[in-house]
Amino acid sequence: MxxxxxxxxxxxxxxxxxxxxxxxxxxxxxxxxxxxxxxxxxxxxxxxxxxxxxxxxxxxxxxxxxxxxxxxPPVRRPGPEQASPRGRAAGLRLETAILHEDERLIVLDKPAGIAVHGGSGLSHGVIEALRAARPDAPYLELVHRLDRETSGCLLVAKRRSALRALHELLRNGQIEKRYLALVQGRWDLGQVKLEDRLRKTIRGGERVVTVDESGKAAASIFRPVEIRNIASLLEVHIMTGRTHQIRVQAAEAGHPLAGDERYGDREFNRLMKTLGLERLFLHAASIGWEDPASGEWRMYSAPLPDDLRAVLSRLEARGG
Incomplete structure (x- = not known):
């Protein structure tokens, strides 16, 4: 047998x-x-x-x-149960992070530290882990992406038609994505729309994004939620979905994100580590769109994770 x-x-x-x-x-x-x-x-x-x-x-x-x-054609492929124990464990972890699921869509509260795709030395990411946890699922595809260290709302399509519909909404700027970000210093710009042109490039063997007139248009609305001298909490509504958009625009405005090792301020990051920050302070807090089929507004939100809440509490205790 x-x-x-x-x-x-x-x-x-x-x-x-x-x-x-x-x-x-x-x-x-x-x-x-x-x-x-x-x-x-x-x-x-x-x-x-x-x-x-x-x-x-x-x-x-x-x-x-x-x-x-x-x-x-005849082609050998591994049985679904051959997924690694680590991949299955990650999949089970993601199952507990589901905010909403229906026949067309999964809305995840992605934990920080897991990439959306495997690669770059990682054997699995969100989509591989979900497929390992659901070997009989006929279709599971990412609708959009989040950086590895960014937590929060992430959409996974369970049907090809759902993926097409959501991609169309994304292309037309009809999906509303809001983030919470902690930035360096006292934010005195009020609510402001920042518009830049961003270009991907390689620097020192590492992919970075720079402000460049030859780049693609990026627009975000930054709104202060809590302003302090050391750091300020902002809500950011992104109107385009460029790589590292919030991180680059915040740094260009003179207020880099806390914990940002690529575009941030080294001394500020050291200070934030003393308050317990171990990663980028960026969280995809909500995502919403008008359902093309029903006309209903669909909105899903993910609470700020405990590790980031603890940083804010320590900042407040310090008189930040």
């Missing part, structure tokens, strides 16, 4: 594309369908013509249509 952890026995499969799956690229469909198979092998199968669409070769960027029949 075969072990339950044996690889799935390879066999040719023919998959008819449903309206739900229509519209996605062939390579993305294969990566999702052939869970556990390296991407390099998926692209090799495409190059060799072993994957067929309607009995013919197809390019990776081909957009699938409802009714297409995709031939999947």
């Amino acid at each position: 075969a072990s339950s952890s044996s690889p799935v026995r390879p066999a040719v499969e023919y998959v008819e594309i449903t309206a739900e799956a229509a519209g996605q690229r062939l390579d993305n469909f294969l990566v999702t369908r052939l869970k556990g198979v390296p991407k390099s092998h998926v692209y090799r199968l495409l190059r060799k013509g072993e994957v067929r669409v309607n009995k013919g070769r197809a390019k990776p960027e081909y957009r699938l249509a409802a009714g297409d029949v995709v031939r999947l």
Whole structure:
């Protein structure tokens, strides 16, 4: 009798594309369908013509249509229960961090310290951990991203149609995302809209974002919540979703984020460590949008984590 952890026995499969799956690229469909198979092998199968669409070769960027029949060649892939114990543990941790779930969507309160995707020396991230915890889930994809050290609201789509709809809202700036950030010093700018052009670059082998006229437009509204001399708590409403947007704009305004090792102030960060801050003080506090189907406003919020609340308490006790 075969072990339950044996690889799935390879066999040719023919998959008819449903309206739900229509519209996605062939390579993305294969990566999702052939869970556990390296991407390099998926692209090799495409190059060799072993994957067929309607009995013919197809390019990776081909957009699938409802009714297409995709031939999947025999390919060994690990059984779902082969996920690492660490990955399963992370998945179970995320299950307890679910703020809302329905048939189309999961809203997570992502803990700080876990990346949204595996890579860069990490064997798993949010999406890999969720898939390990739910091996029978037919579809789980990130709607957007959060930095590894940022906690708070993160959306995961359970259906391709939900992902498409939410991506459309994101492109049109129709999803409202608000963050809580602790910044250096006394914030005397009041409520202000900061607009910059941000460009990704490599500096000293590390990816950084700089203000550059050749970059992409970024806009955020910074509103003071609690102003102190040492540090000020702000609510930030981002109107675009550029990499490190809040961190770079706050630093450019002369008020870098507490705990920001990349764009922040070293002495300020040392001071914040004495108050117990062990990571970036940035939390995705809420996310909301108008549901295209029902017209209802959907809003989800994640409370400030205990570690960040404790920092604020110590700041107050110090007369910050």
